[in-house]
Amino acid sequence: MSDGETVRSAAAAPAPERAPGAPALPGEALEIAAGYAFAGPALDLGALVWDGTCLPDAQIRVPLPMLNRHGLVAGATGTGKTKTLQLIAEQLSAQGVPVFLADVKGDVSGISAPGEPGARAQDRAREVGQEWTPAGCPAEFYALGGLGHGIPVRATVTSFGPVLLSKVLQLNRTQEQSLGLIFHYADQKGLELVDLKDLRAVVAFLTSDEGKQELKGIGGLSTATAGVILRSLTAFEAQGMSPFFGEPEFDTAELTRTVPDGRGVVSVLELPAVQDRPQLFSTFLMWLLADLFHDLPEVGDADRPKLVFFFDEAHLLFSDASKAFLESITQTVRLIRSKGVGVFFVTQTPKDVPGEVLAQLGNRVQHALRAFTPDDQKALKATVKTFPDSPYDLEEVLTGLGTGEAVVTVLSERGAPTPVAVTRLRAPRSLMGPVEGDALDRAVRESPLYGRYAQAVDRESAYEKLTAAQAPEAPPAPSPPRGGPEPEAGRSGRSRPKEAKEAEDTSLVEQVVGSGLFKSLARSVGTQIGREITRSVFGTARRRR
Secondary structure: OEOOOOOOOOOOOOOOOOOOOOOOOOHHHHHHHHOOOOOOOEEEEEEEEEOOEEEEEEEEEEEHHHHHHOEEEEOOOOOOHHHHHHHHHHHHHHOOOOEEEEEOOOOOHHHHOEOOOOHHHHHHHHHHOOEOOOOOOOEEEEEEOOOOOOEEEOEOHHHHOHHHHHHHHOOOHHHHHHHHHHHHHHHHHOOOOOOHHHHHHHHHHHOOOOOHHHHHHHOOOOHHHHHHHHHHHHHHHHOOOHHHEOEOOOOHHHHHOEOOOOOEOEEEEEOHHHOOOHHHHHHHHHHHHHHHHHHOOOOOOOOOOOEEEEEOOOHHHHOOOOHHHHHHHHHHHHHHHHHOEEEEEEEOOHHHOOHHHHOOOOEEEEOOOOOOOHHHHHHHHHHHHOOOOOOOOHHHHHHHOOOOEEEEEOEOOOOOEOOOEEEEEOOOOEOOOOOOHHHHHHHHHOOOOHHHHOOOEOOOOHHHHHHHHOOOOOOOOOOOOOOOOOOOOOOOOOOOHHHHHHHOOOOHHHHHHHOHHHHHHHHHHOOOOOOOOOEOOOOOEOOOO
16 A cells, blocks of 8 residues: 555454465554554554564554644654654645644755655565655745745744743843833834844833833833843844844744645745754744644644644753743643644653643654663653553663664544554655755745745834934924914924923823824834734734734
């Protein structure tokens, strides 16, 4: 049976079928294999390994509807995690499910091209009972801020929010709360934070002589803390981080597309150009997920996921994370399942993932672990405890797995864990390696999305408005002839005497926000004035689409 034939009929047998002439499966192996004989649509992972022998008649699979119950792909470096992602992603695409992949090392782009026939692929296919034929997937390639091969992905600072930005800036808990107050102030005053210079301008204003009164009105924000945030922003920009924030902002609905023949688009975020900035790209991945959570409607338990999101290098997301950040991740992962989104965390050991998150990951593919040091041995024992009871000696098995082999347990169609199965995984049908840079660039330029996001736009926002507000006031207009019409308030830059007296008691920013020019600009670009922007569990802003 080919990889594309992953949808099983409702009349599938409750136990695996044995090829004519093949030896009968051992009793315990037969019991394990029966736990993976699903009646509905499923993805093929590989063949069961029992007592050192690969049994192609005992196929290990994962039900398609259970892919939104989240999962974990773990294992030491070089054990085959990337190829496992590729194997799952190409089958999801074939079943009409869009996929998001983060390509940290630059070796996932090959999913867009057919694989190259060779002895290794053919040998693996024969071992696991796979009819291997080369095939690529429809793919889009993205790059954070346009750095690298891909369509630029940007976020506005307003949308990114204070919680995620605090992690990127490596602020402590007090500073994170203070940054939240600054965002709250900007939201209330209609000072839209499009890029980093907008946020820097607001913080600089609040720490200036003109903004001291505004700073007192925020409550709980000291001048010293605001100064620390300002210095962190300045250093962040000096490291070349500005391109990641701005407009046009990426619409995460692009990640849920299919092509006319019904296959799901595989969206690959190319990260080699920013792999030395792990805090940045891991937090950006969380922004994408949080934005999807805001925008997607509730679908309940659907027959297939709306999107499967692979979160590579997941340990970077949780490292040095604040309590608020971890709570937000836990809540997002718990609730996004009802939006039809499955999240797979990819890392080295399960202990890299907090227990509250790990408890929500129903599907597990665990590649080999190393046990060279006492810490390694401790991690190995902890990993074994996370699996259901098994006839395998998992401590021995996990240290002896070969490349492309894994210990698997998934959720059955009834939502119960399947028996633990040592599995020799199938070979991906797409190219197991990177696409050449020129071909990648050509694919990016030919994408219908390229023109939408390629060119950065720097429109008027908080920085320009605050700069204009602090500029010298224009000279008054000449007085009209006696008996002529009285000038409109604000047209000449002056108010009538009574209004001028009231204006003396208001701050500079309040004057800017209340001006007719400001309101006109705000209406033209959709700035939300007069009300606070609705924010989510991560402090990210909800957008109307």
